[in-house]
Amino acid sequence: MLAYGRGDAHAFEALYTRHRGTLYRFLLRHCRERASADELFQETWSRVIVARERYRPEAKFTTWLLQIAHNLAIDLMRRNRPQAGSEETELIFRQLDAPEAERPERVLSEFEQRRRLQLALEDLPDEQRTAFVLRMENGLGLEEIAEVTGAGQETVKSRLRYAFAKIRARFAE
Amino acid sequence: MTHRNHHEREFEAFLAGEESELARLYRRLPQSEPDPKLDAAVLAMARAAVEPQRMNALRHAKDKHRRPLWVVGLSSAAGVVLAAGLAWQMRGAFNESLPSASNPASPAAARSEREVIPISAIVPPPEPATAETAAIPPPALSVPMPPPAPAAAPAQPAPMAEAARSAPRAAKATPHKREVELAAASADKKDQAPRFETTQPQEPPAAAPAREALADAATDSASNRADGERDLARSTAAPGSSGARPQAFPATAPTDYNSVERKAAIASGTRRDDYGLDAEAGSTDPRVQQEQRARQSRQVTHDKGTGGNGLAAKPASRTVAADAAPAPVLQETAPAPAAASTPASTVATGDADKSAETELQRNARLAPDEWIKKIRELLRAGRRADAIKNVELLRERHPDHVLPDDLRTLHP
Numbered sequence: 001m002l003a004y005g006r007g008d009a010h011a012f013e014a015l016y017t018r019h020r021g022t023l024y025r026f027l028l029r030h031c032r033e034r035a036s037a038d039e040l041f042q043e044t045w046s047r048v049i050v051a052r053e054r055y056r057p058e059a060k061f062t063t064w065l066l067q068i069a070h071n072l073a074i075d076l077m078r079r080n081r082p083q084a085g086s087e088e089t090e091l092i093f094r095q096l097d098a099p100e101a102e103r104p105e106r107v108l109s110e111f112e113q114r115r116r117l118q119l120a121l122e123d124l125p126d127e128q129r130t131a132f133v134l135r136m137e138n139g140l141g142l143e144e145i146a147e148v149t150g151a152g153q154e155t156v157k158s159r160l161r162y163a164f165a166k167i168r169a170r171f172a173e
Numbered sequence: 174m175t176h177r178n179h180h181e182r183e184f185e186a187f188l189a190g191e192e193s194e195l196a197r198l199y200r201r202l203p204q205s206e207p208d209p210k211l212d213a214a215v216l217a218m219a220r221a222a223v224e225p226q227r228m229n230a231l232r233h234a235k236d237k238h239r240r241p242l243w244v245v246g247l248s249s250a251a252g253v254v255l256a257a258g259l260a261w262q263m264r265g266a267f268n269e270s271l272p273s274a275s276n277p278a279s280p281a282a283a284r285s286e287r288e289v290i291p292i293s294a295i296v297p298p299p300e301p302a303t304a305e306t307a308a309i310p311p312p313a314l315s316v317p318m319p320p321p322a323p324a325a326a327p328a329q330p331a332p333m334a335e336a337a338r339s340a341p342r343a344a345k346a347t348p349h350k351r352e353v354e355l356a357a358a359s360a361d362k363k364d365q366a367p368r369f370e371t372t373q374p375q376e377p378p379a380a381a382p383a384r385e386a387l388a389d390a391a392t393d394s395a396s397n398r399a400d401g402e403r404d405l406a407r408s409t410a411a412p413g414s415s416g417a418r419p420q421a422f423p424a425t426a427p428t429d430y431n432s433v434e435r436k437a438a439i440a441s442g443t444r445r446d447d448y449g450l451d452a453e454a455g456s457t458d459p460r461v462q463q464e465q466r467a468r469q470s471r472q473v474t475h476d477k478g479t480g481g482n483g484l485a486a487k488p489a490s491r492t493v494a495a496d497a498a499p500a501p502v503l504q505e506t507a508p509a510p511a512a513a514s515t516p517a518s519t520v521a522t523g524d525a526d527k528s529a530e531t532e533l534q535r536n537a538r539l540a541p542d543e544w545i546k547k548i549r550e551l552l553r554a555g556r557r558a559d560a561i562k563n564v565e566l567l568r569e570r571h572p573d574h575v576l577p578d579d580l581r582t583l584h585p
Binding site: 009 | 180183184187188190195198201202203204206207208211212214215216218219220223226227229230
């Protein structure tokens with residue numbers, strides 16, 4: 001990011017290639033629809049480009065990038081309340097690509113498990129879902145999640161605890 | 174309680190990032206990625222954002238290899254100044270060539286004038302030349318040297334120029350108090366007088382005596398420095414000395430030295446072209462007295478030859494009258510053959526000088542061939558100094574006589 005801040009476009013390409021998937025999935029998990037995810041995705045990178053000269057390597061770039069995406073997602077969710085219903089969630093799951101070369105019963109079981117997981121994520125409150133996605137998708141720890149979300153570590157840990165309990169309860173059904 | 178503990182352990186494993194069924198299942202979720210069009214849009218946006226910055230960076234990198242702007246500006250200014258200077262010089266040369274172009278006879282003169290200017294500036298000025306320039310109104314140094322005017326043409330330019338050239342050499346050969354004084358005196362006049370010694374129409378006569386004194390002092394040894402001091406004292410005391418150069422040349426002086434009588438006396442040998450050395454007649458310098466005695470002897474000889482009348486009689490008589498105080502007149506009228514034939518008998522120095530002087534006066538009366546024989550006898554006797562004096566006097570008295578080769582080396 002420092003190289004791109006000095007005008008090196010190739011540095012940005014490398015940076016984009018490394019973080020594009022995780023960012024997009026984070027936004028897709030957060031927004032539940034591709035259009036909003038695409039919008040947020042492009043808006044996130046636009047903010048990164050504009051802020052390139054103000055970037056200071058005080059934290060991991062991933063944390064800084066997700067922090068920007070998270071803020072944009074929060075703003076979008078606040079504009080788009082109420083949240084999407086179950087029908088939209090089913091539509092998203094249908095759009096997701098299912099793993100291939102799996103036995104039909106296995107595929108059905110796996111598909112059912114992913115479906116349950118996805119539904120469980122959709123049912124989580126935004127703060128709990130964000131914390132859970134940041135932990136599972138981006139592998140952030142408590143401190144980093146707290147930094148991205150702007151909450152305390154204990155709050156993040158509590159959110160994660162509640163999110164984890166709800167998802168386990170959904171699988172236990 | 175057990176279920177709760179199990180749930181807590183799974184949560185701790187989840188926080189610790191340990192592999193779990195939930196994590197494995199989450200990885201099975203679709204790995205959605207942005208559309209390639211979205212990728213292209215983001216990358217284009219990123220490139221467009223840094224393009225001006227990249228261009229500035231490239232321009233800055235090129236500027237590093239480029240010469241500084243002030244160097245270019247300074248070079249341009251120097252070129253303009255050089256061009257202006259050349260144009261000014263060319264304009265000046267063009268203006269000078271304009272009148273010469275109108276006059277077909279003048280180009281050579283104008284070219285010679287332009288050629289003379291650097292010569293006059295390079296040649297070091299003769300130190301005693303200040304007196305000769307004092308009589309001429311100082312022209313502007315930037316003006317080209319005018320051609321010698323016929324009205325101001327010197328009567329004897331060649332001897333003057335030769336004397337002017339010899340004087341600095343003599344002064345240079347004797348690093349002496351007199352030289353320092355003359356240099357100081359000339360330095361006072363240097364700023365006022367131009368240094369066109371080659372075209373000076375007339376040299377003040379008083380400068381020549383001073384230069385002759387300098388030349389004589391150059392050949393003398395250190396013991397003669399006192400003589401030089403006295404000469405300088407006389408030259409400064411007498412009118413026309415270097416110490417009072419502006420007042421040294423009365424208006425009638427050039428006409429006196431260019432008078433017909435004087436020239437006739439010089440041509441006849443009865444008078445030396447000493448340009449005022451007669452003022453030394455009263456000198457107490459033994460060398461000067463000796464020369465004066467020689468002059469007296471010549472005068473006596475000439476008087477005898479011419480019968481004491483004619484044009485040369487007047488200056489000769491004047492010289493004798495000036496030298497009347499010492500006794501050489503009596504000596505020359507009463508020759509001492511014994512002293513001439515036996516020079517070794519003169520033991521005392523004063524007696525030796527007297528005898529040599531008497532012998533010189535006696536030889537001067539002889540015919541040139543006989544005189545030459547006498548000179549050879551002096552050489553054989555080891556009296557080289559006396560032989561030289563005889564040769565000098567012989568040259569002066571008989572300038573048309575061919576000097577033998579063996580004696581030619583004695584003549585300076």
